[in-house]
Amino acid sequence: MTASTAGSGRLDLDDHRLIRALQLSPREGFARLSTVLGVSEATVARRYRRLRRSGVLRVVGIVDPSVLGQSEWIVRVQCRPDGTPAVAEALALRDDVSWVSLNAAGSEVTCVVRSRSREDREHLLVELLPRVATVLSLKASVIMHVFTTVGRQDWTVLDQALTEAEARALRPADPVRPPSSADLSLQPHDQAILLGLAADGRASHADLATAAGISPARTARRVRALIETGVVQLDVELSRAALGFTTLADLWLQVAPDAVRAVGRELSLMPEVAFAAAISGVHNVHAAVNCRDLQDLFGFVTDRIGALRGVQSLEVSPVLRQLKQFNTLIKGDRLSGFP
Structure with missing residues (x-):
């Protein structure tokens, strides 16, 4: 594996190979990744940390709101150009808002709202935003069905970075079980696990266990259940x-x-x-x-x-x-x- 150019802003083939490997198996250990990629464990770990530190990638756990009976809305906020950046920056700092961008030559903010309740969503869309002087209008559309999936299907532009044999070695062997009502009932410690995975999708079971106040073995079982039932999906943000x-x-x-x-x-x-x-x-x-x-x-x-x-x-x-x-x-x- 050649020296990484991530720090200089350029990615090489070895960077692409590691990124694709993580897309296929986001929580795979460095030892297993090194075996599949044919390089040392220390080299894989060092390259991963460099890519993460330089802002190229991040593995995250994303909660699927539809699985928990919640909804997502895409909102287009039309603003006066002089006030658009401030509106966008304020929205970006909210925990219940994602995918914030400035569009239309700077006169529109597009965002996704993932409010935990109807009251929270209405407070933002009906009360807060309309009162902002620079907001001219807004359109909110509920997301009824998502066609794309996070994780293994994202960024297929990197498909060719690995051979079929390498990709097959990293794909999960066990099929995902269909969710049951029992599986989808969150336990008291699950919120801490979900927050830990949101911060770092590769967080160790030991670290997640400490945050949740339960044993690492029990944490491992809950992480597996949360992933298999689709409550949380692992994604490589790039x-x-x-x-x-x-x-x-x-x-x-x-x-x-x-x-x-x-x-x-x-x-x-x-x-x-x-x-x-x-x-x-x-x-x-x-x-x-x-x-x-x-x-x-x-x-x-x-x-x-x-x-x-x-x-x-x-x-x-x-x-x-x-x-x-x-x-x-x-x-x-x-x-x-x-x-």
């Missing part, structure tokens, strides 16, 4: 710019009702698409896409999206600046705040 994707955009599609599922499935298979979902409103499908440059975005929209049957209209909203993805703040073009 700096898109570090991978060469410098042009981001939100796509708002109006799709014929009988074609929504087919269009969503097609979008989920495209490596440029980081997120795709069916939503309420006139634009009934939303997608967040990552392209290398504007010409790449133009070709993607006209050739790929334009060829999808059932797409009746499309609005492209380029991202001027991203401030947050999931629960991770973005500084410049890197993930922020992780030693």
